[in-house]
Amino acid sequence: MLAILVLSYPDPKSFRKQRIYQVITDRFAGGDDCNDKRYYCNGNLKSMAGKLDYIKNLGYTTIWISPTVKQTELPKEQYKGYWPSDFYKTNPKQGSDQDLKNLVTEAHKRDLLVISDINYNNVGQCQDGKVSCITTFPLDAYYHENCNISDSSNSTQLEKCRVNMNPDLNQDHPYVLQELLDWTIWYQKEFNFDGFRICFVQNIGHRFWAALKQISPWFTIGSVQNASYAELKNYTNQELYTTFNEPLFKAVYETIGWQNKSMRQLSEVFEQAALIFGDNVKDLGIYLDNHNTDRFLSSCGKDLMKFQTGVVLQHTWIGIPILFYGTEQKIYGSNSYSNDNTEPLWTSWYGYNESRDYYIMIKKLNAIRDKVKMDKINQQELLVTDDFYSYSRGNQVLVALTNQGYTKQQQIRHKVPNSPFEGNTRICDILTDECINVNEDESVDIFLSNGQARVYIRESLM
Template identity: 70%
Template sequence: MLATLVLSFPDPQQFRKQRIYQVLTDRFAGGNDCKDKSSYCLGNLKSLTGKLDYIKNLGYTTIWISPTVQQAEGPKVQYKGYWPSDFYKTNPNQGSDQDLKDLVAEAHKLNLFVISDVNYNNVGQCKDSKVSCITTFPLDEYYHSNCIVTRFSNITQLEQCRVDGSPDLDQDHPYVLQELLDWTAWYQNEFNFDGFRIGFAKNVGHKFWKAFRQVSPWFTIGSAQNATYDELKNYTDQELYTTFNEPLFQAINNVFGYKNQSMHLLSEAFEQAALTFGDNVKDLGIYLDNHDTDRFLITIDMDDMKFQNGIVLLHTWIGIPVLYYGTEQEIFGSNQSNQNNEAMWTLMYDYDDTSRFYELIKKLNDMRDKIKIDKIDQKELMVAQNFYAYVRGNQMLVVLTQQGYDYTEKQIYHRVHNSPFESNSRICDILSNECINVNDDQSVDIYLIDGQARVYVRESLM
């Protein structure tokens, strides 16, 4: 087994202090006019390498890149990278093996980690509707029978039927199991990645993930859409290192999205995650959107203040923030029309490091470093229908609202008790630079105007 060839990788717990910037390689840098968003726009690894400073200056420390392996070019194109054909070759639409090695090497010179997206569930569709173009797994016996998932609550269907019609690998087949494990070790060693992001976690059985963990002791973060906290916990018990905080993602959408539900949903997600994961809640990935969802800006109907609140939550909530490329440039669009995957090089977005949300995110990331946020816990102080206050240790007080800019209540006031700050000390909101005094009893009088968020720290940190 090639697993013994693994040489070095960061301690997975180091990722608690990381911030992950998700790049859809085909759409981030160096491509064409990108008029056909359902096909390749030819963003590439070499051009991405030239934009590493843009990501680093934003305050992000880890880059999550799209799957890099060669793709099957069947009846339609899978530019996101989830239709592998030859696991041991780099997708030429992204560049060469050397381009990928150069990207990782240059990132490491800048003290940036690189994690690659990997898919163990399925391969791509060939033009003849068979598996003739799949070099790594060329035989029919390597796949589950041709069935379609009709009930997403049915575990058997999820694990043995097809996603988007793509041939579903049978990980119980001895050859498939061993080849996937051997490739895992080869891939890590060949390109010197710092970890993996893993899609389709719920579509692959727990037996495989247990075997996978034996050959992948590095950082792995899995996506298990719509999973409960108990289900996520099952994937992190001797399987994946961690997962994305899916229930929190759902709560964020329901609170800030068109449903405009109570902030109590955030409180419930926080409490349940803490009870389920304990200290390991610090490992969960926090996100507002990604390549398979609507952009957060569309979800909140382009409301600037809800957008501000979401970005603040992402960068102050306990866990690892994961930012989808272009959020800092206010890219918006729906998943169904591929508008969520706009090209960054278009004139409308470009790489503006002076844009208002680029500067906001940079400021939040700088403060995360100052207070060493990865080492401190989160505690809820107050929750109401349209108001939520929590602290990170004794360093930061965060106040959020989902009311948005156009809400009828232009000002919200609450006195928040038990703040972490000393009586009669002075604290400042890093978003507005406004400073206030803490009361004698350590309470703080909070005013939110036009749906704004607040992030208070001691004046000495400003």
């Protein structure tokens, strides 16, 4: 009898209702003291499986784990997982194949999906400067020539030269192309993943992504750093399922972050995304920070009201919210040589405290997303000024934000017209539990004190 390969995975479109929690395995659970964060701190898969309820209780429905494959000896920072040597082996620094399978099984028992990070672009560096330690692609012929990227706007350099001197796979080579595709099918089936996050997208040609699409009908979300919406659209046209919302990330960083630019920039990216993506804007990933960026709490100068504003926007903006581990415990740090942005969560300063203020706040935001089915409702801009932005989600939620932060000690008042609520409706801010009445003309009088954000819903939903 002919064997039929059956792959199990959720419908990619169902990810619109997901809320994703990004984990770096080496930094999430079970590790040691970590004096030099450029190296392994010994967090592991087995310990992560024991902390799944912490993520579940926070209100997330999907875990994005760092790359799982075995790494090379060089360079530093292998703990992040982007320097593979053997695609068919689990990184022994973080556990065994069975540990990884157990993690996915335990997550699924809790109705948590698991997506794994994948790097198709390059391998790591071997001690002898060659590719002798690369088990899956051991021949020089499988790589592009040795050149470094000097111009990030040059697509040829991006696709054919090396990222940080790491050997660059030639996806146009028949063996490399087929092996990457075959491995992808094996990897998904072997560990029962629900989808993949993919890095270095702009460093690989469109031909490969089109071929990958033919064999990977599950959810894929790609990182195309610093890309415009038009560029992102090119990668989601019969290639990746979706991407991260890069223009929004930049706008939030520049408006709410340390630059304090006009909030009108948020209005511009909202309009551009809707124009180019239409309804598919609901699939874009919304992030404030990750392993490649400064922590948002650092980029906004540790101003907790700016931090709150960013987190509120991330969880109420149209798209899929993606939280970097530890944000709920107010981890901060820069993406510097010392890797301060990847502090271990188990340290006594942070830990897994489910009663801390931002853990509770994020839990509330996730609960509201679930309650009002935010994945199904559109976003409407209500009022924008240089220091104020308000929008609604369907007829369920009204959000009001400012970029002034706590340090400026400003009191901001606006009458927001055309609210999503009927006149005289009683609405409450989920962040403070303060309630007000909607005006008869359906406008809402908004008061923001010292940089606070507001998320209003009907009192009946409280």
